[in-house]
Amino acid sequence: MTAKPQQQNRRNIKWVEGLRGITSALVIATHLARALDYHLFWPADEKDGTPRLLQLPFLRIPFQGRIGVPIFAFLTGFVCAYKPLKLAYQQGNTPASLMAIARSAFRRPPRLMFPAVIATICSFILSCFGAYTAANRCDSFWVRFDAPDTKPFAQNVRRLFRALLATWTSTENVYDRHQWAMRPLLVGAFQVYIVLAATIGMRFKYRILVHLLLMSYWWLNVGHLTETFGSNLALGTLLAELSQHRPTQNFISNHQRTLTFIVAPILLLVGGYIGSYPHENENYAKWSLDLMHWLVAEDKEGSRGSLLVPKGSHPGRRCTSFFIHCVAVSLFLSHSLQKLLSHRLLLWLGHHSFAVYLVHGSILRTVGMWIVYGISGQPWTPAGFNEDGTPKEQHNFLHPKSRGHKLVAIVVFTACTYTAAWAWMKWVDTACARATQWLEKRVFEDExxxxxxxxxxxxxxxxxxxxxxxxxxxxxxxxxxxxxxx
Known part of the structure; x- marks a missing residue:
């Protein structure tokens, strides 16, 4: 049965917000694993050892990292393209579509920058009061790397201004290193705007060809993070385009059972297995070693590469990006999966996802580490020299109090993060949105x-x-x- 035009206009895209909510939860799970149980990034704790439950394929995906930012890149491509394409398709109003692109391009920087600046300043204040002492002295290298070290106030202020600038130039922010993705996502949004503006007058088949060529280009490009951002941005734009194309939607509606119960599960199973590729120590388990030989094609002569993992690219990120492609296409094809992601709880999580991304790092390095290691950061022996004048090999880092303290820290950290995210959206994000809206009204001619x-x-x-x-x-x-x- 062919979908009616009215049904096309009311197409469900709430799943986008639900996917964003799941992604924010995955980011939290990944960072908890990095901070408290880094071995979850491996296929086993030791070579030929028995893997734990969360180290097995599929189950390891939420905890092994690499998954959150590519999904955000895909969502950026989809969301930035959807409204302009909707105006062009359903209303045939190309000038309105171009104006929507212009307004979105104007709003994007302040909507990202204002909250990021406030989050950085909050982390700076915590640093001034020594809130990161335990994080600076714990035995988790990742936590120590993410936590700003203690400095005199004047130096701390200078470092703050450097961090505020570097977030958008070199992506380096010592007060909140999780903001490294802000600049690539902002640049990626403008790549989408440029593609839309350049192709809005093309015929449908040629616009699709452009999107496919861009996906191919970014996939074959072995530059830094090209598979994380470029290919997923292009995929988001492509699916936004197809979501407005009535013949495509009619085909999906007419074959919904096949797509939902056969095609989507196959994509998720194949993509999930490949996406389980470990972050490191692939030779610790047979399944991951087989994946390495198949995808990376590593032999005595070195890596020859493959279609999924071109020579010179990062295997883990390539495999994760392929998994994100499979998930995105599955969601696009299956109305049942879209409905599942449209649950009000996931929509609530999605509404607070950006706030979660901004606040969770500082809470983990303070409240979370206080529970696991203690607030004072004592006893602590700084690096220096032994009594005989020889240099000490390493710090005497703090160790977790117990496994129970870790479990309590996970619960308290999660509760504090989502409470802070709720407050952030209620006051901080609302103020940033009003400031952006005021700027937009001043700049654009509405009346x-x-x-x-x-x-x-x-x-x-x-x-x-x-x-x-x-x-x-x-x-x-x-x-x-x-x-x-x-």
Whole structure:
């Protein structure tokens, strides 16, 4: 049965928000694993050892890292493209579509930068009061690396301003290293806007060809993080395009059972197995070693690469990106999966996802580490020299109090994170949204009077129509003419 136009206009895209909510939860799970049980990134604790439950394929995906940022990149491509394409497809209004692109491009930087700056300042304040002492001295290298070390106040202030700038230049922010993805996501959004503006007047088949070529380009490009951002951004734009194409949606509706119960599960199973590729120590388990030989094609002569993992690329990120592609296509094809992701709990999580991303790092390095290692960071022996003058080999890092303390820390950290995210959205994000909206109103011409004032500044003025109906027309100022009108 063919989908009706009215049904097309009411297409469910709430699943996008639900997917965003799941992604924020996956980011938390990944960072907890990094901080408290790094061996979950391996296929086993030791070579040929018995793997734990969360080290097995599929089950390891939420905890092994690499998954959150690629999903955010895909969602950026989809969301940035959806509204302009909807205006172009359903309303046939290309000028309105281009205006939507312009407004979105204007809103994007402040909507990312304002909250990120506030989160960095909050972390700076915590650093000034020594809140990261336990994190600086714990035995988790990842936590120590993420936590800013103690500095005198003047140096701390200078470091703050460098961090605020470096977040958007070199992606280095010592107060919140999780903001490293902000700049690539911002640049990626503008890549989407450029593609939309350049292709909005093309015929459908040629626009699809452009998206496919971009996906191929980013996939074959072995530059840093190209598979994480470029290919997923292009996939999001492609699916946003197809979601507006009525023949494609009619085909999906007419074959929904096959797509939901056969195609989508196959994609998820194949993608999930490949996406389970370990972060390191692939030779610790047979299944991961087989994946390495198959995908990386590593032999005595070195890596030859493959279609999924080109030579010179990062195997783990390539495999995760392939998994994200499979998940995205499965969601696009299956209305049942879309409905599942449209649950109100997932929508709530999705609404608070950006706030979770911004606040969870500081809470983990403070409250979480306080519970596991203690607030004082004592006893602590700083690195230096032994009594005989020889240098000490390493710090005497703090060790977790117990496994029970870790479990309590996970529960308390999660509760504090989502409580802080709720408060952030209620006050901080609302204020940032209002500031962005105020800027947008000042910059863009929304009302008729504002357009008239703008044209008047360019040398136009109001005149009455010849029939005296009172409607104002805009004509060039005659005093500005250098030649008589034709």
């Amino acid at each position: 008729e009077e504002e357009r008239k004032e703008s044209l008047a500044e360019k040398g136009f003025h109001h005149v009455q129509t010849a029939n005296g109906n009172g409607h104002a027309l805009l004509r060039p100022d005659e005093s500005e003419r250098k030649e008589p009108p034709p």
